[in-house]
Amino acid sequence: MSIGIFLCMLDTTVMNVALPTIQTSLNVKLNNLSWALNIYTILFATLTIPLGKIAERLGINKTYISGLIIFIVGSTFSALTKTLPNLILGRALQSIGAAIVFPLSMSIGIASTDLATRKKVIAILGIIQGLAAALGPVIGGVLTQFLSWRWIFIINIPLSIISFSICLSTLELHETPKKEPIDFWGSLLSMISLFSLTLSLVQGRTWGWVSVRIISLLTFFAITLVLFIIHENKTKYPMIPLELFKNREFTGSAITIVLSNLFLVAVTVVLPTYFVKIQNKTELEAALLITPITGMIFIFSPLAAILIDKLGSRAVIATGFLLMTISFILFATINMNNLALVIITCLILGIGYGIIAGPITVLAASDFKGSLLNASQSVAGVLRQIGISLAIAIYVTGLYGNLVTAKHNSVKYIKSEVATLNIPQLKKQAVIDKSIYSLSHSANGSSEKHFTSNERELLIHKNYENALLSQPTSLPKRAKVKIYSQVQAKVDKRLNNLNKQINLTITKIKSFATNEYGKAFTKLYKYSIIFVALSILTSLLFPRKKNKTSY
Template identity: 25%
Template sequence: MSVDDRVREDAPVRQAAEIAQPTAGERGWILPMLVLVAGMFMSILDTTIVNVAVVDIQRDFGATTDQVQWIATAYTLAEGVVVPVSAWLGLRFGMKRVYNIALVLFAAGSVLCGLAWSLDSLIVFRVVQAIPGGVLPAVTLTMVYALVPKDKIGQAMAVYGLGVIFAPALGPVVGGYLVEYVDWRLIFFINLPIGVLGALAAVVVLPSFDTERAGKFDLWGFAAIATSLGALLLALEEGSAWGWTSGPIVTLFAISILSLALFVVIELEVDEPLLDVRVFLTWQYTNSLLLIAIQVAGLFAVVFYVLLFLQQAQGLGAFEAGLMLLPQALAMAVVMPVAGLLYDRIGPRWLAVTGLAISAYGTFLMHDLTVDTSRTTVVWLLVLRAVGLGLAMMPIMGGGVAAVPPHLVPAASAYNNVVQRASQAFGLAVLTAFMTNWQASLLSGRAALVPAGAPAVGPAAEQAMLQTYQLYARTQTQVFVDALDQLMLVTSALTAVGIVLALFLRSGPSGSDGPAVMMH
């Protein structure tokens, strides 16, 4: 039986439920929506806020760069592995209960991170923090589609998007300030009051959700997808350090692919799959995941390397560099509500096409960055990209999940978050590999610029050595900027590919069908 046939068979049951119970629109969804996004915002903010503290943590704990990198790697691995089980947890224990528990546990894990006495303890506590951190966004997205009528989903997804896009952009600003002017431990401690207040607000404001009961836990399916994601994320995180063609990395990729294939086979065979892979039979949803992957990969890679450009090439501090990303975050905050209103009227297609075109053009303009490019120009180019992302991201995500049958929304939400995590890591890893190769090639081509045959001793030798060092440093900076320009061209081309895919999205409003999951 096809997915569409199953939806038609289930329609009378859903219609009866909708008649018997109030809809989300009648109960009001705006305040619960804000409470949900506030909690999710905290967990997503933590994916980037820690990045600016790495140097200070390394110094305090006397760790090497490779060792301290595991603060981020451990979090990414644990978060990615736990996301697939979020849908089952929501069905088994109730989405509201899982959300509240995850929020409190995330705050508790954050406090433990702030109290860490060594690098090893911090890495362990980051894993503890990542487990509820991976559950929160997936459960939140499921509840959004339970709370909001379909004819208002664009407006709701605009608010939801503040967590998905605005939080990562705000992370370097908040983290940079706390690290530079207070203490790096505060980036963890600030989650405690937010988590406690968020959980209390959720208890008071959020309704309970009636969903289908969860079946038996699919242990083998979970083991397969967890192995696949864990191997993939570890390979992407460590590929540059270990070598992309090294035995361990190739083995990890092979394990990831084979485990993913095994997961698909298991999910098609078991009576109660952990995550129903039949959700991918809905082309609108599958297409939206491809577009999300393109956008997320470009977003995080560009933000990462622009921060490096501002600090390494233009000499800004962590807080100053992070502050220059704030205008793009504000631009998204302004554009997203407009995109949400338009989505409810015209659907996702033309918003996505327009947004991706603007984003591709803004990224293309950034391929002319130089060491002397004014900071005002950098800010305006980032704002232009942000306008495009703000127009496109939420219509793409909203249109995709809205296209799946209601009983598959939890699985769709989980897959959505898996793709976001994987594409963030994949995009940064692949583009970093390109950057490294371009820099090596450019640097070898300019080796002749470094003078040879300098005096061996005396003041003249010292002066020559100083000049050589300064020339080498300038050359390295110029090579980095040239490679960054090439990165912008590749990212722009990748975004342009997304324009073609966006043409296959739905055009026109989705209608008012009521919420996907009923409340009481």
């Protein structure tokens, strides 16, 4: 079950770092390619709860194996594709498989353990979810750098086959399915509502947040959500038992899951993009720089799950969000070129999230048993996806918006600085064009010499001809040679001075642009600090002391 959950959550973020490489390989526009990323998030969030309920009717174990097969087919299709439409189709199949595998992994894992070990199992499965989402960019970067972007999908195949083999040998396939009727209207309304929400979140930047399409989607989401709540309150067999949200611990856990994943993915997705696009690092280097986050999640998640019984849920959740707040303050203020400080900040973020991720899945389930226990885990999984979608919508949109502003400011600065140079207008335009090109293509800069040998020879010839005009027509050849040498030396001295001026200007431009593009990143976290800090208040939703967990 752990393998299934790991792969489902891994594929929510594994593509992000590899997007530029995939774009080049398939020769497509980035906006179009983003659908291969977004389709997974949209369908995963939309189908998880309905497919989980349908599986209870058909047989959980058999449906789980079917989900693994669909996931394997989707991964194979994605790995072998040579066109964008086929990649999107492969990712869609992956997401359908994941929407089956993810909730059923939780259900099977919980059902296969006794009451004494159930709490540990839920904690482990919850830790795996957070760890996989954080590891996505790291694994994606390593595979893309050393093998190929196709390996981010190929790696799913052997792991899924291993899980498939284990399931065939351990799961009872002749099970007695539930005879409860499927909540058709609840399923339909929940799918429409979640589809509208996630689609608006992932496409907001592309379509425009105040565009007719986005406003219509959000309006549709609100309407269908209200209808869903009304229907679920009346139906005998609800898709999502709303009594879950009457439980204080579950409500606190639900909000915490969304916020903690929102703030985690805000860094694990955006930071590698910043390193690759702004600091010109390789995908591997970018991936390795965020591994401290993953390492701390791995270490502190199980520790927090143990400590929560002693310290209480309030103290643990508040501490986690406090550390995440500190990390955001540091991201907003440190010099991003100081990698030691970046790594320290990542460590703090990983510790903060790990402290939350360890116990939160257990807290969400602590007061439930039976069908309510399974429902709580399915809802928690969807909320985690919503948190990830929100992070991509807010922070990727914010980053690209800030990058546009940074480029605009840099271009304006380039033109003003180049205008002060005492060089021909055509040469000014060439310097401007070259500097602007370097902004868009992450070029390292210009050469020290900015005048070609032909330009030098023409300038020497022109000045030599002008010098001869003031000389007698019968000037001896030796005198002409001397004049030519003097003109040549004077031109070379002038060009040397102009090259120094241009290089000095380019250095100033680089420094200004680096600062502007750095602010494009740090602004995101500067404006987020207050919201991360306010998340500490979610700890007040939990009881003062941790209740003894019961199932």
